[in-house]
Amino acid sequence: DGGITQSPKYLFRKEGQNVTLSCEQNLNHDAMYWYRQDPGQGLRLIYYSQIVNDFQKGDIAEGYSVSREKKESFPLTVTSAQKNPTAFYLCASMRGRVRSDIQYFGAGTRLSVL
Amino acid sequence: QKEVEQNSGPLSVPEGAIASLNCTYSDRGSQSFFWYRQYSGKSPELIMFIYSNGDKEDGRFTAQLNKASQYVSLLIRDSQPSDSATYLCAVKDAGGTSYGKLTFGQGTILTVHP
Numbered sequence: 001d002g003g004i005t006q007s008p009k010y011l012f013r014k015e016g017q018n019v020t021l022s023c024e025q026n027l028n029h030d031a032m033y034w035y036r037q038d039p040g041q042g043l044r045l046i047y048y049s050q051i052v053n054d055f056q057k058g059d060i061a062e063g064y065s066v067s068r069e070k071k072e073s074f075p076l077t078v079t080s081a082q083k084n085p086t087a088f089y090l091c092a093s094m095r096g097r098v099r100s101d102i103q104y105f106g107a108g109t110r111l112s113v114l
Numbered sequence: 115q116k117e118v119e120q121n122s123g124p125l126s127v128p129e130g131a132i133a134s135l136n137c138t139y140s141d142r143g144s145q146s147f148f149w150y151r152q153y154s155g156k157s158p159e160l161i162m163f164i165y166s167n168g169d170k171e172d173g174r175f176t177a178q179l180n181k182a183s184q185y186v187s188l189l190i191r192d193s194q195p196s197d198s199a200t201y202l203c204a205v206k207d208a209g210g211t212s213y214g215k216l217t218f219g220q221g222t223i224l225t226v227h228p
Contacts, residue, residue, distance in 0.1 A: 031214060040122075042202055042218035043158070058215070059115075090157055094214055099146040099165050099206065103216055105157040 003027070006091050006106035012114050013078065013085060021076045021109045023091035032074035033092040033103065036060060043090060049074055078111065086112050116141045118205050120219035127226055133190040135222050137203030140184070147179060147186045148204040148216065151197075158202055162188065193226045200224070 004025045013019045025032065031050050035043040045058030049068040063082025068074050074093075078085045088110050092103040117140040127133045135149075146165035150158035164170045164177040164186065176189040186205075190197055203219040 033216075035218075040220075042118075042120075042220040043204075043216075044218075045215060048215060097214060100163065101214060102148070102160055102163060103204075103214070105159070108157045 004091060004093055004104060004106035006089075006109050008109060009107065011109055011111045013111060014114050016080045018077055018079050019085075019111070021078070021089055021091075021111070023074045023076065023106060024072055025074075025091075025093045025106075026072060027093055027095070027104070028071070029093035029095050029104075030071070031094045031096070032068070033094070034058075034064070034066065034074070034076045035090045035092065037088040037090060046076065116144075116205070116207075116217050118203055118217050118219040120201075120203050120222050122220055122222060124223040124225055127193050127224070129193060129195060129226055129228050131193050131226075133193045133197065133224055133226070135188040135190075135201050135203075135224065137186045137188075137219055138184055139186070139203075139205045139217075141205065141207070141217075142181075142184065143208035144205045145208050146206045147177070148206070149175075149177060149188045150202040150204060152200045152202055152221070154199075161201070190224075193224075195226050195228055198224060198226050 007022045033048040034046040047066040049055035065077045091106045094103045148163045149161045152158045162177045178187045200221040204216040207215045
């Protein structure tokens with residue numbers, strides 16, 4: 001089955017702790033994205049990557065870090081510098097640059113602070 | 115800052131009626147436009163996309179685009195209770211280094227009552 005797998009589904013962070021959210025895709029898509037969604041809000045872009053070993057900051061990158069060592073994987077680390085990390089985190093991927101190319105989403109990770 | 119604006123609602127329509135969802139965007143260079151449906155606690159799923167002026171129909175859904183007015187809408191005919199969800203409008207960047215970044219509106223909550 002082709003798709004985007006995010007894990008874990010729920011995650012709890014202690015004060016001062018870094019946590020990593022996993023995102024894996026087997027769609028052979030070039031681009032991958034991380035979004036944050038707060039209750040009653042739309043999605044805000046954290047980071048995105050067009051190719052392996054390259055990524056760009058989105059609109060709200062502060063307190064987050066990413067890596068793209070493999071085409072299939074784009075993990076997101078929520079660092080202790082992110083003071084308000086409680087949110088729904090969504091990973092997406094897209095095939096290429098054609099205007100009709102679509103971003104597909106994983107099931108999401110819900111992060112809470114203990 | 116590129117902006118996408120939606121009426122947050124909630125929009126309430128009776129079963130069988132037409133639901134009309136609206137979205138405006140600030141960047142005239144935007145190339146394509148997407149409507150996602152998001153059920154509570156779930157990830158967004160694509161309903162329709164459009165990139166040419168005019169109407170595009172798919173079953174009970176019609177997307178309408180007017181680039182001169184920077185306006186895109188989604189009509190849902192014969193609304194069903196299962197259509198009750200949040201509808202997210204997303205606008206794709208024109209290209210270059212932004213590589214298909216999507217900017218999302220805050221979403222419109224639709225409730226279809228029997």
